[in-house]
Amino acid sequence: MEFCLFLGCNTPAVRPDVEKAIRVSMDELGVDLVDADNYVCCPAFGSFPSTDEDSWLATSGWNLSIAEGKKRDILVQCGSCYSSLRMGREHIMHSDEKRQRVNELLEPTGRTVCGSSRVRHVSEVLYKEITPARIAEKVKISLEGLHGVVQYPCHTLYPSEVVGFEDSPREPKGMRQLVEALGATVDGYSRELQCCGGAGGFMKSTPEQAIEFAKTKFDSILEETKADFIAVSCITCLMHMENVQNTLNKRVGEERYKIPVFDYNQLLALCLGKEQKQVSAICNVSRDKVHQFIANAKVAA
Amino acid sequence: MNPQTEANKDLWKAIYNTGDLQHCFNCSTCISGCPASFGDPPLLVRNLARKVMYGLEEALFEDDTPWACVSCSRCEEMCPMDVKPFEMILHIRQWQASNDETRVPPSIVEIYKRGYTQAVGTNVETRQALGLDPLPIITNNPEQLAMFREMLMKTPVIAANDYMFGG
Numbered sequence: 001m002e003f004c005l006f007l008g009c010n011t012p013a014v015r016p017d018v019e020k021a022i023r024v025s026m027d028e029l030g031v032d033l034v035d036a037d038n039y040v041c042c043p044a045f046g047s048f049p050s051t052d053e054d055s056w057l058a059t060s061g062w063n064l065s066i067a068e069g070k071k072r073d074i075l076v077q078c079g080s081c082y083s084s085l086r087m088g089r090e091h092i093m094h095s096d097e098k099r100q101r102v103n104e105l106l107e108p109t110g111r112t113v114c115g116s117s118r119v120r121h122v123s124e125v126l127y128k129e130i131t132p133a134r135i136a137e138k139v140k141i142s143l144e145g146l147h148g149v150v151q152y153p154c155h156t157l158y159p160s161e162v163v164g165f166e167d168s169p170r171e172p173k174g175m176r177q178l179v180e181a182l183g184a185t186v187d188g189y190s191r192e193l194q195c196c197g198g199a200g201g202f203m204k205s206t207p208e209q210a211i212e213f214a215k216t217k218f219d220s221i222l223e224e225t226k227a228d229f230i231a232v233s234c235i236t237c238l239m240h241m242e243n244v245q246n247t248l249n250k251r252v253g254e255e256r257y258k259i260p261v262f263d264y265n266q267l268l269a270l271c272l273g274k275e276q277k278q279v280s281a282i283c284n285v286s287r288d289k290v291h292q293f294i295a296n297a298k299v300a301a
Numbered sequence: 302m303n304p305q306t307e308a309n310k311d312l313w314k315a316i317y318n319t320g321d322l323q324h325c326f327n328c329s330t331c332i333s334g335c336p337a338s339f340g341d342p343p344l345l346v347r348n349l350a351r352k353v354m355y356g357l358e359e360a361l362f363e364d365d366t367p368w369a370c371v372s373c374s375r376c377e378e379m380c381p382m383d384v385k386p387f388e389m390i391l392h393i394r395q396w397q398a399s400n401d402e403t404r405v406p407p408s409i410v411e412i413y414k415r416g417y418t419q420a421v422g423t424n425v426e427t428r429q430a431l432g433l434d435p436l437p438i439i440t441n442n443p444e445q446l447a448m449f450r451e452m453l454m455k456t457p458v459i460a461a462n463d464y465m466f467g468g
Contacts, residue, residue, distance in 0.1 A: 208341070
């Protein structure tokens with residue numbers, strides 16, 4: 001299996017340990033990755049998609065053309081990048097007029113786009129191509145004894161017609177099965193499918209309400225589960241779900257919200273025996289308990 | 302504003318010229334579960350659809366709530382009439398931004414200048430410590446960056462606001 005890796009901006013700039021975790025875990029699972037050289041912003045929905053169709057689709061076309069040149073599908077972790085690239089491709093593919101216009105804009109740059117490369121989310125590739133069963137066979141360290149909860153990236157669920165890969169977007173199973181493949185028990189909770197609220201303009205325009213909105217999710221996790229960790233598969237979910245817990249603790253005046261948040265590939269890389277200082281080095285909510293559990297399991301193994 | 306006297310009946314054609322919107326029957330499914338509907342003021346997607354359809358141009362022009370959308374696209378999934386509410390929100394933003402330069406998102410200036418909204422590639426030491434190679438980013442490739450900018454210069458938002466991008 002081979003892909004053109006599209007990292008976006010937050011992962012390489014703010015959480016490069018997630019990038020490292022993706023690279024080493026995919027390599028271990030036999031997936032060959034080449035970088036999307038000279039890629040640009042996906043574009044984020046708050047940028048060109050909010051100004052005009054030409055700048056939006058030309059930028060999507062620029063990125064898609066890189067993967068097409070390499071005759072590979074694109075692999076993405078960030079939810080927004082994934083959705084933006086999928087939606088951009090959808091527009092370009094389903095309208096001859098739009099495709100012609102994009103190619104007209106791309107032409108002086110020596111690029112062209114025809115839609116030959118698809119856009120794949122890392123959780124889809126792990127779930128549907130590599131499969132939880134094969135992951136379970138490959139892991140060297142089991143999380144058996146730990147409880148986890150999962151956060152599905154909204155951008156991989158909706159609109160399912162354009163971005164989806166789950167059998168039912170109303171009842172997704174991928175993240176749960178992927179975490180179970182590492183040996184952990186996954187607890188369900190009533191707000192499992194509630195958006196983290198971190199993307200777009202919600203936090204910027206009305207932070208008070210956005211924090212209250214996130215609080216309902218965390219209260220549901222605390223009341224209904226035994227979660228030792230939260231597994232996500234989107235860089236915005238990762239950063240937001242850590243930051244909000246710290247903000248909430250300041251409000252309530254105690255360390256009530258302290259569930260470590262991991263990108264799934266970080267947990268996977270750790271269970272494959274990879275170096276914690278490389279694949280899980282940066283966090284804003286302590287991961288010590290989970291790291292210690294894994295270190296002890298490593299010694300025992 | 303009195304919709305009977307002030308309405309621009311063709312507004313929907315200027316903003317979201319598809320038949321989809323006319324299927325909206327105001328059911329509010331788009332609001333249920335929408336994160337930004339918890340905002341203050343709330344993003345009420347259904348109300349935006351009404352403003353577009355009734356042609357309430359002035360009220361829609363002043364409305365900040367389309368920019369609070371988190372882009373989760375849950376409304377797009379759940380809408381029973383396939384109105385594609387998230388696409389409508391993007392089209393309202395486009396209409397506002399193309400008629401009011403103060404609505405042009407600063408992030409596009411960053412993308413124009415360096416390719417990204419974030420300063421990708423400046424965390425050299427952190428990356429080295431993690432055993433990561435430098436990324437082949439466009440910021441470090443003047444020739445490709447110049448071509449990217451030239452392409453963008455031909456698009457409406459940048460052509461109309463070129464002073465923001467260094468002329």
